[in-house]
Amino acid sequence: MHDLIDFGKYFLPGPTEVRPELLRAMDRPVIGHRGPEMEALMERIQPRLRRLFRTDRPVYVSTSSATGLMEAAIRNCAPERVLSLVCGAFSERFHKIAVTCGRQAERLDVEPGDSNEPGPLIEALEGGGFDAVTVVHSETSTGVLNPIAEIAGAVRQASPDTLVLVDCVTSIAAAPVETREWGLDFALTGSQKGMALPPGLAFGAASQRAYDRSREIPGRGLYFSFDAFEAATSKNQTPNTPASSLIFALDVQLERIEAEGLEARWARHREMAERTWRWVDEMRDRHGVELEVLAAEGRRSPSVTCVKVPEGLSGVEITRRMGQRGFTIAAGYGKLRESTFRIGHMGDHTLDELEALLENLTGVITGKR
Template identity: 45%
Template sequence: EAITPDMLRDALKAKHYEAVTIVHNETSTGVQNPVEELCRVVHETSPDTLILVDAVSSLGGVKIDMDACGIDFLLTSSQKCLALPPGLALASASDRAMKKAESVTNRGWYFDLLLMEKHRIKDSTPMTPAMPLIFALDFQLDRILAEGLDARFARHTAMSKKVQDWCMAHGMEPLAKPEYRSRTVVTVKNDLKWDISALNKFLKTRDMRIANGYGKLKDLSFRVATMGETSLKDIDMLLEGFADFMKQ
């Protein structure tokens, strides 16, 4: 289930919070929370509450207008929609978040935004970063801009819809409600009771694999990543693999 604006509004009216954290895209369930609407509720109901957004599996595949939403801190990582190896944490902080940081006496070391900003304005970092990944990120951002942001977002939407449509046409429903379905990962109810391990062994012969359900959803669902540099052609090949697996 997604977090709805009404749920958040009720929580904010019941108690005051210094910050609200929002997971934009939940990879285990394939739910994309309505971040724009949720941010609007926070600004209307509790204007002094900071908004922190986990965009680990959405940034780079879904449009997020941080300024328009009034997000104070947005965090992502390199290994999802940016299609890089894991190892980089990327974040953006608002002026309001930086001012809040000034009031915190014990900010620690690793998450000290003021220390990071002090080095950022000098094109540096407080500690040695993973330099190969920094260069890879620089290269990949050029590729993303060359594709065009609107085109990239549209591709992610088209890939997820193609998987959803195929599964529904073959008797399997996505786990999330239509209005909250992720564009970057499709979690499908395993209504046909596929043996996911056997499916992956079959797909491995074609150099592909999918993910089983997570936690309690293991074997009750499966997940298809529709993110990063995956193409519509890749999705077509995967769905062809699904169809051939069903013929066995």
Template identity: 45%
Template sequence: MYPKLFIPGPTHVREEVLQAQTTPMIGHRTPEYSALQAEVTPKLQKLLYTTQRVYLYTSSSTGVMEGSVRQASTKKVLNTVCGAFSKRWHQITKANGVPCDKIEVPMGQAITPEMVDEALASGEYDAVTIVMNETSTGVMNPVKDIAALIHDKYPDVLILVDAVSCMAGVKIEFDAWGLDVCLAGVQKCFALPPGLTVCAVSDRARERAKQVATPGYYFAYEQMDKRYEKHQTPATPA
């Protein structure tokens, strides 16, 4: 017997998943690995209601948050802050030298479409970050409504969503809502061991990344795309 975890994450991992980790290693350039990823990717696309690309990163979600903001903007990023993890995305954006501003509400409150509208009206921004479910408070932000507003009034603004504590737990319609990045680690609602981050990326986000002067390397969509059709990752996966 061992204690079960009842925290946001990492969460309790089923016995059959733990047992699967005891199987021998396979090479990440072998047909066996490609077959495995080719089976996983369509299921993730189905989960996120998307026909666009879904990447598997060997990283915590924080790493992919960093990679996404590095590739999202040629102007300025608007970070929406309503708790500890949305604040982290703002800190990450600043730490990477990406021009940014934030709009912030007290912990326990949600970001509203009206707040986003007022900020974007300046015309300064070409990307917005939103935490869908702010783990530190439990607040669920109205991502669908915010995305609808952005597409209606600011169609050139990319929509980046941290769904770390709700992906696989709530319905996320990536294509219908018009999201551009939606990421989550697998140690929460997926109930898997930590180490992987799922990240759906729109075609227009991939195009924007090509316009960015310093998109980085490890998380670059361009690097992921080099192996995507082969159902592989550019570096050794978890």
């Protein structure tokens, strides 16, 4: 199966392409998850995860998707009332999780392609009484980058006891995320996005006050209990049987990320994003094709770009024809399926690989080559 897609041509906005050396790292015998080998492995991994999250708190390692830790955030941090900032499909998912967990969940919506901003949030919080605010940093369905530092500051200003729960799934390891400095109470991500690993692991960092609050909340469950994560992490373990093969790859990838340098990694993602945005302008200026980046300037994600197509073009058809050329991109998500397509320029991709993709996209859209 691994020969079906040539390396360097897989640009989904998750799961991202995985380097061969990371796949090889998984090809080793399983070890006992309560033995000294696993403890040594987790001891090596934990400080590097903290540096990645920019926190001095433990980073939880969960064998689940990131959605699992979204539910953990609700169950551990919000006993009653939640305010969800919704700007796309995945921020809406956070809201739905709160509802299905039995919380009183209100939502503050903006149109797809728009960002959540501090002003309306402050107004919504003035009534008080919210245990937590949920928000997505990089909204994968629209390519919007929300101003999380400003949003967290607005929550502290308007409602100091309200916790800030942030989905950083397509921002950690791809864009600046300052968990400690910004005062994020829970930041989470998955292995298959900016970290460029196979799916199956999720990571989360809880502030001290979020952890303290979690211990007072009844009915938070067992598998995703912050208490269980804290106890296991203190012993260089995981609460439950982990996906050990993925942790072997995580060990190698964290070493690669630190060798590149986190700031350099952020800069590479920014460079790929800006090249993609220029390409959209070039399609309009040189070829007369009225493409448009859905997200506004200054609010665009460095890891995924959502491109709006004019009437007469189909995001689904463009995606299909790129597949015929051996490249994988994504159609729009949900209601945007036909009217947009998405490019995931994240993980370990290079600018040269992106240039090859954009050249082929130009050919597909203009009907040339």
